[in-house]
Amino acid sequence: MPMPIPEPRGPVSAALVAVFAGADEPATVNTAALGCRSDPPDDVLTDDDVQLALTLLYELHLHGIDGVDDRLEWAPELIAARAELEAPFEAAVRELVRPRVEKADSSDVVAALWEMTAPTAGPGLSGFMATEATEAQFRELLIHRSLNQLREADVHTLGIPRLAGRPKAALVEVQADEYGGGRLDRMHSTLFATTMRELGLSDAYAHYLDDVPAVTLASLNVLSLFGLHRRLRAALAGHLCAVETTSALPSKKYAAGLRRLGFGAAATLFFDEHVEADSVHEQIVVRDLAGGLVEQRPDCAGDVLLGAAACLAFDDLVGERVADSWARGASSLRARGS
Ligand SMILES: [Fe+2]
Numbered sequence: 001m002p003m004p005i006p007e008p009r010g011p012v013s014a015a016l017v018a019v020f021a022g023a024d025e026p027a028t029v030n031t032a033a034l035g036c037r038s039d040p041p042d043d044v045l046t047d048d049d050v051q052l053a054l055t056l057l058y059e060l061h062l063h064g065i066d067g068v069d070d071r072l073e074w075a076p077e078l079i080a081a082r083a084e085l086e087a088p089f090e091a092a093v094r095e096l097v098r099p100r101v102e103k104a105d106s107s108d109v110v111a112a113l114w115e116m117t118a119p120t121a122g123p124g125l126s127g128f129m130a131t132e133a134t135e136a137q138f139r140e141l142l143i144h145r146s147l148n149q150l151r152e153a154d155v156h157t158l159g160i161p162r163l164a165g166r167p168k169a170a171l172v173e174v175q176a177d178e179y180g181g182g183r184l185d186r187m188h189s190t191l192f193a194t195t196m197r198e199l200g201l202s203d204a205y206a207h208y209l210d211d212v213p214a215v216t217l218a219s220l221n222v223l224s225l226f227g228l229h230r231r232l233r234a235a236l237a238g239h240l241c242a243v244e245t246t247s248a249l250p251s252k253k254y255a256a257g258l259r260r261l262g263f264g265a266a267a268t269l270f271f272d273e274h275v276e277a278d279s280v281h282e283q284i285v286v287r288d289l290a291g292g293l294v295e296q297r298p299d300c301a302g303d304v305l306l307g308a309a310a311c312l313a314f315d316d317l318v319g320e321r322v323a324d325s326w327a328r329g330a331s332s333l334r335a336r337g338s
């Protein structure tokens with residue numbers, strides 16, 4: 001199912017939506033994106049217009065946009081506009097995670113991945129979800145995660161044709177599980193859709209696009225940046241390592257929180273499944289995918305750690321947005337039209 005056309009959030013996304021509607025030429029998007037260079041946003045990572053435009057431009061390569069000609073995927077003006085937005089975005093991501101990333105050999109990278117993804121002492125957001133969160137707060141969290149989880153695994157799978165040998169085999173093994181071993185009812189995206197319905201939410205792909213703030217879009221865009229550029233395939237591998245190694249324990253807490261609120265197995269299965277699966281996946285991706293990749297190509301150690309650190313940093317940023325909003329008694333979602 002393609003992504004619906006959202007409300008624009010500024011000049012670049014407005015130009016893009018006009019092109020999608022057939023009301024303008026793709027070159028207008030490039031002109032708008034060039035405007036970002038002469039008048040850059042204060043913080044590209046939380047700029048609604050840039051992040052929405054990147055999400056839409058990336059989506060042309062993924063599930064497509066509802067009612068939009070698929071040939072726009074390779075319209076040179078849109079590729080140029082994307083590059084114009086990606087340059088400051090990638091620079092900001094590298095700046096965000098810079099202190100965590102160092103060059104290393106294979107065993108150092110494996111050790112660093114375990115260290116940087118080790119559980120923290122505090123209860124964190126998942127602890128709050130287990131013991132205190134309301135049903136409405138669970139719905140909010142699912143909405144933040146829905147854009148990615150309803151297409152779970154798709155972007156990491158783009159790494160498969162870009163790898164060879166042991167890392168490739170490792171990624172195939174993990175991704176096969178993500179897709180339920182070929183069983184639709186076991187696909188993790190299917191399980192997530194069930195959880196959304198059980199909580200009274202729509203499970204239509206990107207249904208909540210207008211509701212998620214820029215930082216949530218940025219967390220998706222960083223994955224697409226890594227997934228759609230061959231030169232960043234090691235960062236894509238590192239990103240998956242961070243996803244897998246920080247999933248099992250929080251998933252257990254989310255499932256506990258849903259049970260506390262009276263939800264049954266259909267609602268918790270997505271999380272229950274990840275407690276089991278990701279305890280295995282984390283071993284495979286850290287040792288064989290990331291470790292194997294650095295063994296083949298020692299020069300990609302920095303990018304593996306960049307990918308992992310970026311994933312963790314965006315998890316923190318989204319988590320802070322949620323926690324800060326809730327502490328003020330406010331919603332962490334975006335007010336429509338803002
Ligand atoms: Fe999964």
Ligand SMILES: [Fe+2]
Pocket residue numbers: 174178244277278281
């Ligand atoms: Fe997994």
